[in-house]
Amino acid sequence: MTDPAGNARAAxxxxxxxxxxxxSAALLALDGLLDARRDxxxxxxxxxxxxxxxxxLDGPLLDRLALSPTKLDVLRGGVRxxxxxxxxxxxxxxxxxxxxGLELRLVSSPLGVLLIxxxxxxxxxxxxxxxxxxxxxxxxxxGGSEASATNRVLxxxxxxxxxxxxxxxxLVIGVEGRAAVGELLTRDDAIDLVIPRGSGKLVRTITDSTxxxxxxxxxGVCHVYLDAGADPHxxxxxxxxxVTDYPAACNATETILVHRDFVAQFQGVREAxxxxxxxxxxxxxxxxxxxxxxxKTANVRIVDSLDEAIDHIHTYGSGHTDAIVTEDEHAARRxxxxxxxxxxxHNASTRFADGYRYGLGAEVGIATGRLHARGPVGxxxxxxxxxxxxGGGHIVSEYSRGERSFSxxxxxxxx
Amino acid sequence: MTDPAGNARAAxxxxxxxxxxxxSAALLALDGLLDARRDxxxxxxxxxxxxxxxxxLDGPLLDRLALSPTKLDVLRGGVRxxxxxxxxxxxxxxxxxxxxGLELRLVSSPLGVLLIxxxxxxxxxxxxxxxxxxxxxxxxxxGGSEASATNRVLxxxxxxxxxxxxxxxxLVIGVEGRAAVGELLTRDDAIDLVIPRGSGKLVRTITDSTxxxxxxxxxGVCHVYLDAGADPHxxxxxxxxxVTDYPAACNATETILVHRDFVAQFQGVREAxxxxxxxxxxxxxxxxxxxxxxxKTANVRIVDSLDEAIDHIHTYGSGHTDAIVTEDEHAARRxxxxxxxxxxxHNASTRFADGYRYGLGAEVGIATGRLHARGPVGxxxxxxxxxxxxGGGHIVSEYSRGERSFSxxxxxxxx
Numbered sequence: 001m002t003d004p005a006g007n008a009r010a011a012x013x014x015x016x017x018x019x020x021x022x023x024s025a026a027l028l029a030l031d032g033l034l035d036a037r038r039d040x041x042x043x044x045x046x047x048x049x050x051x052x053x054x055x056x057l058d059g060p061l062l063d064r065l066a067l068s069p070t071k072l073d074v075l076r077g078g079v080r081x082x083x084x085x086x087x088x089x090x091x092x093x094x095x096x097x098x099x100x101g102l103e104l105r106l107v108s109s110p111l112g113v114l115l116i117x118x119x120x121x122x123x124x125x126x127x128x129x130x131x132x133x134x135x136x137x138x139x140x141x142x143g144g145s146e147a148s149a150t151n152r153v154l155x156x157x158x159x160x161x162x163x164x165x166x167x168x169x170x171l172v173i174g175v176e177g178r179a180a181v182g183e184l185l186t187r188d189d190a191i192d193l194v195i196p197r198g199s200g201k202l203v204r205t206i207t208d209s210t211x212x213x214x215x216x217x218x219x220g221v222c223h224v225y226l227d228a229g230a231d232p233h234x235x236x237x238x239x240x241x242x243v244t245d246y247p248a249a250c251n252a253t254e255t256i257l258v259h260r261d262f263v264a265q266f267q268g269v270r271e272a273x274x275x276x277x278x279x280x281x282x283x284x285x286x287x288x289x290x291x292x293x294x295x296k297t298a299n300v301r302i303v304d305s306l307d308e309a310i311d312h313i314h315t316y317g318s319g320h321t322d323a324i325v326t327e328d329e330h331a332a333r334r335x336x337x338x339x340x341x342x343x344x345x346h347n348a349s350t351r352f353a354d355g356y357r358y359g360l361g362a363e364v365g366i367a368t369g370r371l372h373a374r375g376p377v378g379x380x381x382x383x384x385x386x387x388x389x390x391g392g393g394h395i396v397s398e399y400s401r402g403e404r405s406f407s408x409x410x411x412x413x414x415x
Numbered sequence: 416m417t418d419p420a421g422n423a424r425a426a427x428x429x430x431x432x433x434x435x436x437x438x439s440a441a442l443l444a445l446d447g448l449l450d451a452r453r454d455x456x457x458x459x460x461x462x463x464x465x466x467x468x469x470x471x472l473d474g475p476l477l478d479r480l481a482l483s484p485t486k487l488d489v490l491r492g493g494v495r496x497x498x499x500x501x502x503x504x505x506x507x508x509x510x511x512x513x514x515x516g517l518e519l520r521l522v523s524s525p526l527g528v529l530l531i532x533x534x535x536x537x538x539x540x541x542x543x544x545x546x547x548x549x550x551x552x553x554x555x556x557x558g559g560s561e562a563s564a565t566n567r568v569l570x571x572x573x574x575x576x577x578x579x580x581x582x583x584x585x586l587v588i589g590v591e592g593r594a595a596v597g598e599l600l601t602r603d604d605a606i607d608l609v610i611p612r613g614s615g616k617l618v619r620t621i622t623d624s625t626x627x628x629x630x631x632x633x634x635g636v637c638h639v640y641l642d643a644g645a646d647p648h649x650x651x652x653x654x655x656x657x658v659t660d661y662p663a664a665c666n667a668t669e670t671i672l673v674h675r676d677f678v679a680q681f682q683g684v685r686e687a688x689x690x691x692x693x694x695x696x697x698x699x700x701x702x703x704x705x706x707x708x709x710x711k712t713a714n715v716r717i718v719d720s721l722d723e724a725i726d727h728i729h730t731y732g733s734g735h736t737d738a739i740v741t742e743d744e745h746a747a748r749r750x751x752x753x754x755x756x757x758x759x760x761h762n763a764s765t766r767f768a769d770g771y772r773y774g775l776g777a778e779v780g781i782a783t784g785r786l787h788a789r790g791p792v793g794x795x796x797x798x799x800x801x802x803x804x805x806g807g808g809h810i811v812s813e814y815s816r817g818e819r820s821f822s823x824x825x826x827x828x829x830x
Contacts, residue, residue, distance in 0.1 A: 013729060016753040090752075096774050102763060104773055111785055112755070192785050213628075213786050234808035241810035314428060336803050337505075338431040340527070348517060348806030357811070358519055358802065359511050359823035370526055370607050370799040371628050371787040384785040387773065388751050391763030393649035395656035396772070408774035 004140055004173045004180075005190035008113045011170035012138035016110070020087025022165055026133055027083035030161035031076050034126070037157060038072060044149040045122070052146050060248075064120040065147055075126045078362055082134045085361070088379055089136045095412040099404060101392040103411070108383045110136035112192035115184055117142045117206060119198035122150040128195070129158045129172055131362050135382040140184060140191070142175040144198075185210040193382075195365055200292065215381060217368040219292050219318040220250030222350040225309040225335070226269070228261035229328030234347055235265070236272040238325055241349040243298045244276045250366060251321050251343075251353040254292055255299040256280070257309045263302060273298075289316035306331055310338055317341060319368045321353040321375075342368055342375035419555055419588045419595075420605035423528045426585035427553035431525070435502025437580055441548055442498035445576035446491050449541070452572060453487060459564040460537070467561050475663075479535040480562055490541045493777055497549045500776070503794050504551045510827040514819060516807040518826070523798045525551035527607035530599055532621060534559045534613035540569040543610070544587055546777050548577070550797040555599060555606070557590040559613075600625040608797075610780055615707065630796060632783040634707050634733040635665030637765040640724040640750070641684070643676035644743030649762055650680070651687040653740055656764040658713045659691045665781060666736050666758075666768040669707055670714040671695070672724045678717060688713075704731035721746055725753055732756060734783045736768040736790075757783055757790035 034041070045067045052065055094106035114137050118124040125141055132139035143151040155174035163169045175181065184191060188211045196203045200218040207214045224242055226235045242253025258266050270280060278296045283289055289299060289312075303309045313322050323345035324335040332346045343353040353376060355363025360378030367373045373381035398404045449456070460482045467480055509521035529552050533539040540556055547554035558566040570589035578584040590596065599606060603626045611621045611631050618633040639657055641650045657668025673681050685695060693711045698704055704714060704727075718724045728737050738760035739750040747761045758768040768791060770778025775793030782788045788796035813819045 013753070013755060016755070017749060098767075098772065098774060102767075109755075231808070237808050237810050241812050245810070245812045245815070332805075334432060336805075338428070340428060340431065340524075341801065343802040343804060345804045346806065348804055348809040349811050351811035352513075352517075352804055352806075352809070353802070357513065357814070357821065359513060359821065374800050375802045385789050386756065387758040387768070387790045389758060389760045389763055389767055390747075390751075391761065391767075393646070393652050394763040394767070395652050395660070396764050396766035397656050397660045399772070400660070406772065406774065 004175055005113065005184055005187040007170045008138035008140055008173055009190045011168035012110065012113055012136075014168050015136060015138075015171060018136070018167060020089060022167060023087065023089075023133055023136060024083045025165045026161050026167055027079055027130055029164045030130060030133070030158060031079045031083070033157040033161050034072060034076050034079070037153065038069065041067065041072065041150065041153050042069065044153040047149045048147050055146075057146060061120055061146070065122070067122050067150055071123065075123060079126065079130045082130050082362060085134070088134065088383060092412065093385060095410070097409040097411055098406050099394070102394045103390050105388045106385050107388055109386045111382050111384045113138045113140065113190060114382065115140045115142070115191050115194045115212070117181060117194065117196045117198070117202065119144045119202060120147055121197075122147045122154060124197050125151055125154040125158070127362060128197075128364070129155075131364060131379055131382060133158070133162070133171070135379050137382050138171045138173075140173050140175050142181050142184075145176075148176060182209070185212065188212045197365060213372070215365055215367050215369070215373060215377065217250060217318070217320060217366050219290075220252070220320040220366075221254045221290055221292050221316065221318040222251060222320055223255045223257055223313050223317055223322045224253050224350060225257040225303075225306075225313070225322070225324045226259060226262050226266065227306065227324055227326035227328060227331050228259040229331055230259075230262055230265070230325040231327050232265040232268050235262075235325045236269045238323065238347070238349050239269050239298070240272050240276045240278065242323070242351055243273060244278045244296045245349070245351050247296045248294050249351065250292075251351050252294075253298055253323075253350045255289065255301065255316070257301050257303050257312055259306075259309070260302055260304050290318075292318075306334060310335070313339055313341070320366070321345060321350045323348065323350050342366070419590055420528065420599055420602040422585045423553035423555055423588055424605045426583035427525065427528055427551075429583050430551060430553075430586060433551070433582060435504060437582060438502065438504075438548055438551060439498045440580040441576050441582055442494055442545055444579045445545060445548070445573060446494045446498070448572040448576050449487060449491050449494070452568065453484065456482065456487065456565065456568050457484070459568040462564045463562050470561075472561060476535050476561070480537070482537050482565055486538065490538060494541065494545045497545050497777060500549070503549065503798060507827065508800060510825070512824040512826055513821050514809070515822075517809045518805050520803045521800050522803055524801045526797050526799045528553045528555065528605060529797065530555045530557070530606050530609045530627070532557045532596060532609065532611045532613070532617065534617060535562055536612075537562045537565040537569060539612050540566055540573070542777060543612075543779070544570075544573045546779060546794055546797060548573070548586070550794050552797055553586045553588075555588050555590050557596050557599075560591075563591060597624070600627065603627045612780060628787070630782050630784070630788060630792065631780050632665060632733070632735060634705075634783075635667070635735040635781075636669045636705055636707050636731065636733040637666060637735055638670045638672055638728050638732060638737045639668050639765065640672040640718075640721075640728070640737070640739045641674060641677050641681065642721065642739055642741035642743060642746050643674040644746055645674075645677055645680070645740040646742050647680040647683050650677075650740045651684045653738065653762070653764050654684050654713070655687050655691045655693065657738070657766055658688060658693045659711045660764070660766050662711050663709050664766065665707075666766050667709075668713055668738075668765050670704065670716065670731070672716050672718050672727055674721075674724070675717055675719055705733075721749060725750070728754055728756070735781070736760060736765045738763065738765050757781070
């Protein structure tokens with residue numbers, strides 16, 4: 001009987017004593033193996049592509065499946081970048097002297113065991129695998145069956161890289177087959193976080209079938225509100241970018257809310273959008289307001305006030321990313337303070353909501369949940385904290401009896 | 416039809432535009448009302464106590480139910496302390512200039528709507544209600560039926576305090592009856608976090624019956640490991656304090672792990688424990704190792720090594736708080752690095768794991784989950800974050816085409 005979740009948990013705990021230098025060394029070893037084995041990786045990827053074409057899979061899926069030498073080089077650059085970054089494990093977030101000789105630190109620690117379920121793109125093996133390595137986590141990787149040959153070679157590179165520096169290879173375990181995932185989703189005793197990377201359907205299916213916390217987002221229904229005080233030129237730029245730049249992305253704009261007093265100027269926005277192959281529709285049912293089209297089409301609605309725009313966003317939005325275009329500072333301030341979304345934007349495109357653009361480096365995903373991590377998530381999303389208390393024989397009863405008392409001096413940020 | 420969850424959500428969103436000063440004013444108004452209505456509070460509490468005695472409820476429960484004038488004054492002090500603390504809402508945690516005129520801030524924001532389910536102690540209405548007020552959250556409060564008269568008067572104080580400063584009174588809503596809670600636990604659309612305060616059974620029942628994230632802990636099975644290098648005097652102090660100071664607390668010590676080379680010196684620890692009315696048992700079944708006794712009794716086990724001690728903690732512990740007693744710096748470092756618990760302690764009592772002692776001020780609870788908040792949780796546990804992006808008409812396609820590029824300057828911590 002194999003027990004991948006149990007093996008991953010054991011490997012992760014065994015690796016807790018390893019330092020950041022060893023994790024950096026494993027990443028550099030990975031970079032080397034991806035280079036040394038590029039022919040094997042390419043051959044496996046070609047095999048997957050041939051099988052996918054034979055199975056009549058569609059063009060966009062073939063694009064995602066292909067792992068070209070250029071893509072591999074970009075991935076390797078990301079791995080080297082991670083290797084050179086400071087170790088995120090053990091960073092001290094709070095440091096308090098509770099009393100003489102009694103010091104408390106809150107330190108960042110690996111989350112534990114991650115389960116990543118992804119579709120088509122084998123890039124995810126490297127991206128998430130290396131993020132897990134950097135952060136001291138173990139990871140169970142389940143990719144789509146259409147990429148199974150590529151994934152297998154890449155997972156082996158990760159395992160061999162770990163072993164080459166003396167870390168347990170079971171920090172990375174490849175998982176195949178639907179049944180295996182179903183089984184893993186029941187293991188809330190051994191898995192700490194599930195990260196689905198793929199369609200909204202995948203995310204919903206996983207969220208509905210596990211008690212393990214899920215980091216991700218099923219929908220990205222993003223709004224741009226053109227306020228009465230909007231600059232027409234900025235409005236046109238931001239709407240065209242949001243709707244047409246990459247409509248399949250979760251941060252693409254789905255709905256334009258137009259203040260009644262901006263309707264006359266909105267004609268220019270509409271023309272700019274049509275020029276860029278975009279289209280506007282007026283939904284006939286309530287459900288349409290909450291639907292992510294994934295095309296260069298946006299819903300449009302006239303609203304009477306900022307309040308009505310915010311209400312619309314709270315009623316139909318997905319809490320992902322919502323923007324206001326206005327020169328009215330008061331309206332902008334209210335929108336930024338009151339809209340309850342992971343990203344709230346003033347005079348810029350919703351498309352900026354992304355880990356790379358936000359400067360987080362490698363991206364774990366975008367979360368629309370409120371707990372733990374919200375919006376674009378970098379390596380911090382793979383960390384938790386532990387409180388470390390060091391004393392010299394200190395006991396609580398002496399404080400209860402008033403023989404000693406706490407002084408609580410902040411040693412990290414003394415002010 | 417009343418919809419408490421929906422009403423709380425609407426109130427919370429309406430209050431997003433309120434500033435911290437208004438929240439402070441509401442807290443000061445609450446302090447005043449608790450003083451002005453102390454006779455009504457006392458009368459309600461006496462009525463609850465009379466009914467509880469008539470129903471033959473046990474002594475400890477009566478103690479928890481009683482809200483004496485002294486307890487009320489301590490609670491009022493906590494409310495005033497919260498009123499004077501800096502506003503936690505809107506604190507900037509990251510600030511990055513992505514490019515000229517394009518600035519990104521990560522700001523702390525209220526989590527949204529909290530559901531607190533607590534047993535017996537009416538103090539929780541004030542403690543959690545005031546923490547929710549300070550952090551801009553709405554809160555649904557469901558207390559035990561034995562405290563219903565007291566809870567009703569206290570909830571009304573909170574609602575009146577909010578209304579007196581112009582905040583929506585539905586930021587605090589009292590809920591009564593088991594059926595109402597069952598219904599609320601299905602409302603993952605409108606409730607963001609459930610905080611159960613009470614027995615392990617209450618926490619487990621709630622965790623098993625909701626999809627809403629739960630902040631809390633069902634068990635506190637805490638260990639003290641007496642290493643080969645332990646100082647016998649410190650060992651005795653720390654074991655006695657952990658086992659006997661307040662055995663009903665979740666941070667009380669349940670199991671003593673003794674290194675084989677410390678067995679001879681352990682005799683002194685055993686005698687100190689017996690002198691303090693403590694007892695040691697050697698469990699006969701595996702299940703006993705994972706049981707929280709809540710009495711002055713501790714399990715004892717001889718182990719051959721630090722590794723065996725850590726394995727025992729990972730196998731039978733609850734991830735709450737675990738301590739090592741040793742003068743051996745290497746053993747201490749390994750224990751602190753490798754034990755995967757919310758609090759890990761060196762040469763001090765497990766009983767320190769508590770929000771007040773950790774210097775967090777008022778305590779929301781102690782969480783043994785890994786996500787969002789871990790260990791003793793202060794007001795930070797009631798906050799989430801939002802990304803606020805402000806530009807001047809910036810669009811992503813100009814960056815994709817290479818016409819502009821990101822500079823990512825850290826404005827919060829420029830180094």
